[in-house]
Amino acid sequence: MRDSKRDHDGYLPESVKSEVEKVVEVAGYLWQKGWAERNAGNISLRINSLVPDDFQFTERGNVVPCATLPAEAAGFILFVTGAGARLRDLIHRKEEVSCILRINNEANGYVLLWGGNAEDFRPTTELISHVQIQLFLQQHKPDHHAVLHTHCTELILLSHHPLFNDEEAFNHALWKLCPEIRVFVPLGISCTPYAVSGSDTLAKLSMEGLQNRDIILWEKHGVLATGKDITEAFDFLDVANKGAEMLLKAWAAGFEPAGMNAQQMAELERLFLS
Numbered sequence: 168m169r170d171s172k173r174d175h176d177g178y179l180p181e182s183v184k185s186e187v188e189k190v191v192e193v194a195g196y197l198w199q200k201g202w203a204e205r206n207a208g209n210i211s212l213r214i215n216s217l218v219p220d221d222f223q224f225t226e227r228g229n230v231v232p233c234a235t236l237p238a239e240a241a242g243f244i245l246f247v248t249g250a251g252a253r254l255r256d257l258i259h260r261k262e263e264v265s266c267i268l269r270i271n272n273e274a275n276g277y278v279l280l281w282g283g284n285a286e287d288f289r290p291t292t293e294l295i296s297h298v299q300i301q302l303f304l305q306q307h308k309p310d311h312h313a314v315l316h317t318h319c320t321e322l323i324l325l326s327h328h329p330l331f332n333d334e335e336a337f338n339h340a341l342w343k344l345c346p347e348i349r350v351f352v353p354l355g356i357s358c359t360p361y362a363v364s365g366s367d368t369l370a371k372l373s374m375e376g377l378q379n380r381d382i383i384l385w386e387k388h389g390v391l392a393t394g395k396d397i398t399e400a401f402d403f404l405d406v407a408n409k410g411a412e413m414l415l416k417a418w419a420a421g422f423e424p425a426g427m428n429a430q431q432m433a434e435l436e437r438l439f440l441s
């Protein structure tokens with residue numbers, strides 16, 4: 168029997184609840200934008216620092232064995248979306264399609280603390296990749312707690328264009344379109360070569376890209392961004408995809424956009440990015 172108190176998000180501390188509500192809000196935007204068809208995309212939040220010292224989660228059920236977790240992730244408390252979950256279902260059924268889990272001290276399994284109420288619920292099949300990226304963030308970008316993978320239509324389409332093979336030219340083509348893109352995606356996009364979804368290779372390539380860029384664009388698949396919270400991760404993708412959309416529209420209209428000139432770009436960088 169499940170404890171109804173624990174099934175309700177009122178059980179969560181306010182500090183955690185507000186971050187989960189941001190995920191719900193962003194899930195609505197992803198759906199409206201057509202970036203989260205069927206079970207596309209997944210989300211994680213590293214929430215250890217949000218849990219008050221005097222708050223005790225109640226463990227739900229036994230430890231679920233997971234042999235491939237990195238040892239350094241012991242004790243991580245993560246919000247993650249479910250395997251095969253439709254992100255749009257976060258809007259009305261978040262406790263069925265997402266969960267909060269804690270990786271045990273041996274890092275050989277995890278236990279559910281909240282949510283995961285759907286029958287046969289399992290965390291995202293990308294759990295290991297999310298854990299690896301969350302570890303990377305803890306070590307290299309400790310104020311970043313959110314990881315968002317989704318399918319931004321225009322950015323994916325651009326990953327099929329020859330421009331994708333020249334990362335500097337790719338970023339310049341987007342940055343020059345309007346000041347907002349240069350300023351709010353300051354480190355730009357990592358053009359990450361195709362690798363099988365959920366593979367170790369893809370996780371490693373993504374972490375390499377995250378060292379120097381704001382966004383990872385997986386060739387012919389999708390995008391990944393991190394942020395202080397899920398809203399910031401979404402904003403990186405929203406602004407960058409606006410650039411991709413404008414570029415494709417200009418090409419469809421039959422012209423190459425002039426873009427800001429070198430002097431205008433330099434002025435922008437001096438005012439906002441130095």
Ligand SMILES: [Zn+2]
Nearest residue numbers: 207208388389
């Ligand atoms: Zn995907």
